[in-house]
Amino acid sequence: MLPKSKMILGFIVLGLYACSGKFVDIAKSTTYFTLCVEFAVFQYNEAQPDEFAYKLLWVRRSQQKIFSWTYLMDLEMGRTICKKHDEDINNCHLQEGPGKNTVSCTFVVNIIPIPVHFTLLNSTCLQIKIEEDSAFTQGTDFFYYED
Template sequence: MFQQVTLLLGLMVLGTQVWSIRYEFIDISKNLNYFVMSVEFAVFQYNEDNKDEYAYKLLRVRQSQRKRFSWMFLMDLEMGRTICKKHEEDIENCPLQEGQGEKKVRCTFLVDAIPMVTKFTLLNSTCIDK
């Protein structure tokens, strides 16, 4: 009886450890191809969902992580408000607003990628003004 209880407890502890390892996020290179594409998607989606008429562009990637055994990316981004409208071409080369119009945001995005079909889904986003 004692051996069965010990075995059961051991399996429960092992199962918990495997589960927590499987679902944790790990740091990755900011230059990883699918991460870069996920960042571009997140910034695009932010601009689409934001009510501001001006586009925001990426200023800095503060954190880059991937969920272990998946293509789910967690990113902490800093973005700035540009002088360009949302749907203008080449927002990356658009200057930032200065003075009263200057605005920066810091956002955390969770993006799920399906690389084989180049599909991205924004699972969660949280942004704060800086």
């Protein structure tokens, strides 16, 4: 009886852990994660009043919520010389000088694989821009600190 009790208790503890909704690290090359990254960058560009596009520079964090299709990502993006509706933003050069901007963003994206549907659940961005004056401004669902 005692071994069965330990086994049942183990399953209960494992089940509680699995259902906790905790995010765990995943490979940055995971198919659905890379699709969610592209979606997040696209959503960021669409929400910006800026005519220039931002492109992905690197992924700082890649996580998935246990037993779900929800992904958490920390992305670094840079402002390009291309307009945001140009075809191949990934091959655009970054802006230099006064137009140079780097943005650090955290996104939470949910994906329904079949049919493919994305939902941006949360986004927070910190934009570092080279200017003489510092200011804090708020945009559409994105927050910036200009420094």
